[in-house]
Amino acid sequence: MKAFVMKEIGRVGFTHKPVPQPGPNDAIVRTSRALICTSDSHTVGGGIGPRHDLTLGHEAVGVVAEVGSEVREFRPGDRVVVGAITPDWGDPASQAGHSSQSGGPLGGWKFSNTKDGVFAEYFHVNEADANMARIPDDVSDDAAVYCADMLSTGFMGAEHGDIPIGGTVAVLAQGPVGLMGTAGAKLRGAGLIIGVDAVPTRLKLAQTYGADEIVDFTREDVVERIEELTGGEGVDTAIEALGADATFQIAVRITKPGGTVSTIGYYGTGEYVHIPRVPWGVGMAEKTIATGLCPGGRLRLERLLRMLSAKRLDPTLMTTHIFAFDEMEQAFEVADKKLDDVVKVLVTF
Structure with missing residues (x-):
């Protein structure tokens, strides 16, 4: 599959990687929409240290392609939003009410930090039953993708x-x-x-x-x-x-x-x-x-999606630029350098 990666500090580009495989509790999602975040720029700039060919991105929605044998809430074909933060829910920090810190400080932040992110044709979701939510029929992908991070944070x-x-x-x-x-x-x-x-x-x-x-x-x-x-x-x-x-x-x-x-x-x-x-x-x-670090989890995502279903607000007003995935290098430059009065860049797959 095609993936957009941080090749090294200060340098990004496309590469090809194998499609990820799910563990028993995990899911593989085929990406349909993603958003570029200033955090991606911080990462490429060295904010969390060097990374080599790490797939970037942590805000995405898509369609479930495959689930592990123990996943109960989701099936292939489900349209889902995945949290930017995907905690380990059995960790003591999660049990203490600090799920974003599971596994250590900021440990719930896995995408484009400790594992490949979502700027790829497919991405992996750990503990799928707890870390993604089904998107209601009356909420568009373009709106739902904002639940991953911007609304939650x-x-x-x-x-x-x-x-x-x-x-x-x-x-x-x-x-x-x-x-x-x-x-x-x-x-x-x-x-x-x-x-x-x-x-x-x-x-x-x-x-x-x-x-x-x-x-x-x-x-x-x-x-x-x-x-x-x-x-x-x-x-x-x-x-x-x-x-x-x-x-x-x-x-x-x-x-x-x-x-x-x-x-x-x-x-x-x-x-x-x-x-x-x-x-x-x-x-x-x-x-x-x-x-705090962006709260994750299915309950949080479902509540945010409910706000969109009820039309409490329209996050798509922040979408000032739309690029296809093949245009990712240009899209990242616009977001990174804050060009053309950009607010938020949406990437379509």
Whole structure:
């Protein structure tokens, strides 16, 4: 089969690999749609170290091609979405409620990290009964593929942010995961949602998904503007959706005492992330810093698909570019270099 791989740090391209085979509890999925994530760029840039001919990608939907002898919930021909995070559900971390960390820190993240990812004609799914979900007939592949990561991660930002009904929220960065953080804040009942970015396309989408106020960081001081919008109090919840030291520090500064900083970005560079001492209340302002890795699992995916069936939101509004799999090198360049006002790149198979 054809696969799009990280050949080495800084270099990608196509190669051919054998079609994977399932173990007793596993499945093989024939890919129909995939999304390119900024995490793929971080990986190619060396964010998790060197990799050789590792198939990239972790956001995909497809049709079940083959299942192992112990798989009970799925059959060949089923249309499914697979989580970007595919935990080992028997691991002690999963039993303790931290399934994304099964097998070690970030251990649930297997695709394009510790095993081949989904940018191939077929891909392997471990513990299939627990790590994928059947797509309802009224949900398109183009929409369902967003459940793999963007909806799950973005909504996690709102969930971990402990947003009170009517509370105030700032979402720093309105890329795809930040946009879903904005949508998640609205669904959680926030009374004031502030979207922070500078790209006009993303700011417009932020308003579509629920932002009440927009702050363009190239035109005004983010901290001062948010203090003005909140009467000097700061926000109940700051969702950091970029993964940058400077943005994290802003999140700490704009969060009121007793509030929560919810980080959902991938901090791909630098050795440290800094906490501004005085805005942190010199360690005593009761500001919670919550972190997390995209929740996986069939239950999570089914809930997200239910949101799409109920038309609570339309994630396909984020799809700005569509490429065929054979055009993957061009597609990756557009996503990696943020060309042509890209928000999200969809790849069709």
